Amino acid sequence: MGHIHTRLKLGLIALLAAATAMMAPQAAIAQEVVGADVPASAEPQEVPAGETEAADASSGYVPMDPVEGKGMPTSAEDDIWASMTFQDQYTADGAYALGMHDYILLPVITLISLFVLGLLLWVILRYNRKANPVPSKTTHNTLIEVVWTIVPVIILVIIAVPSITLLARQYETPPEDAITIKATGYQWYWGYTYPDHGEVEIISNMLSDADAIANGEPAQLAVDNRMVVPAGVPLRIQTTAADVIHAFAVPSLWFKMDAVPGRLNEKMLTIEEPGLYYGQCSELCGARHAYMPIAVEALPMAEFEAWILEQGGSLPGAEETTDEALPLGQETGVEVDADSDAADADIPAP
Numbered sequence: 001m002g003h004i005h006t007r008l009k010l011g012l013i014a015l016l017a018a019a020t021a022m023m024a025p026q027a028a029i030a031q032e033v034v035g036a037d038v039p040a041s042a043e044p045q046e047v048p049a050g051e052t053e054a055a056d057a058s059s060g061y062v063p064m065d066p067v068e069g070k071g072m073p074t075s076a077e078d079d080i081w082a083s084m085t086f087q088d089q090y091t092a093d094g095a096y097a098l099g100m101h102d103y104i105l106l107p108v109i110t111l112i113s114l115f116v117l118g119l120l121l122w123v124i125l126r127y128n129r130k131a132n133p134v135p136s137k138t139t140h141n142t143l144i145e146v147v148w149t150i151v152p153v154i155i156l157v158i159i160a161v162p163s164i165t166l167l168a169r170q171y172e173t174p175p176e177d178a179i180t181i182k183a184t185g186y187q188w189y190w191g192y193t194y195p196d197h198g199e200v201e202i203i204s205n206m207l208s209d210a211d212a213i214a215n216g217e218p219a220q221l222a223v224d225n226r227m228v229v230p231a232g233v234p235l236r237i238q239t240t241a242a243d244v245i246h247a248f249a250v251p252s253l254w255f256k257m258d259a260v261p262g263r264l265n266e267k268m269l270t271i272e273e274p275g276l277y278y279g280q281c282s283e284l285c286g287a288r289h290a291y292m293p294i295a296v297e298a299l300p301m302a303e304f305e306a307w308i309l310e311q312g313g314s315l316p317g318a319e320e321t322t323d324e325a326l327p328l329g330q331e332t333g334v335e336v337d338a339d340s341d342a343a344d345a346d347i348p349a350p
């Protein structure tokens with residue numbers, strides 16, 4: 001009977017370990033899905049002129065329409081299975097992680113759970129007092145003990161290989177020519193700056209439910225000014241915060257990084273295709289934590305550059321041409337010197 005207790009205990013430990021393994025990646029990108037369902041009647045977008053921001057009317061950039069189910073959570077009414085698993089992934093790391101979840105973790109967890117359930121039922125039916133009035137006095141079985149030690153080790157190694165690979169991939173440093181975008185968390189909105197593009201700064205606030213639905217966007221995920229980025233090239237996303245700790249998280253891009261005041265965190269992001277990807281602040285940051293969503297709009301490079309110019313930014317490498325047009329002393333290098341001179345002048349001579 002003793003070894004059965006041990007076996008049950010081991011079975012439970014295996015089940016717990018499996019449950020933990022299942023929870024971990026989900027917790028990593030878990031997010032509240034609050035009123036995210038777009039009304040089924042949402043027409044394929046024909047946003048009336050003037051419905052979108054005033055700045056867009058005169059210019060080339062028109063905010064991209066969301067694609068149902070892409071870069072956003074799915075409601076249970078629309079698709080019960082899609083609502084229970086991860087969002088479709090649009091980065092290589094995300095695809096890898098999703099594959100690991102679908103083809104390794106989930107099958108392993110399911111098999112272990114069924115196996116342990118079978119053992120429990122067997123013990124309950126076969127070894128209860130009525131069915132088995134005289135219990136066996138067996139205390140050891142070397143073969144079984146070796147098996148129940150070795151098999152879990154093999155299972156853990158099978159899980160560890162892709163798991164550590166994924167961890168390493170997520171730490172990959174962005175290449176030198178990656179485009180830097182800095183996301184700053186504020187109570188309770190996001191700011192996006194583009195240091196490679198003339199310090200363009202975008203302040204991004206959540207739209208009201210009515211405005212979001214009028215735009216054909218999911219309520220409480222839509223924002224007034226999106227974080228526009230180029231698709232298909234490596235981005236160096238830096239996160240920081242101005243007040244308390246926030247976290248910049250976009251589930252469909254497999255991206256989550258804390259935004260900590262006084263620190264600059266950095267992680268590479270390469271979005272595979274143009275699209276609109278929604279996320280949320282994922283670190284409890286105060287009263288309106290749930291109302292500081294993230295909307296990342298990935299555009300082809302040419303459209304991204306046009307958007308940057310529209311925002312008053314500049315293109316890296318285009319400085320030679322813009323310098324000529326600027327009055328002397330206005331080019332970046334000299335400007336910095338002038339600032340520091342001015343700062344020096346304020347300090348009284350010793």
Ligand SMILES: [Cu+2]
Pocket residue numbers: 185186188245246247281282283284285289292
């Ligand atoms: Cu926050």
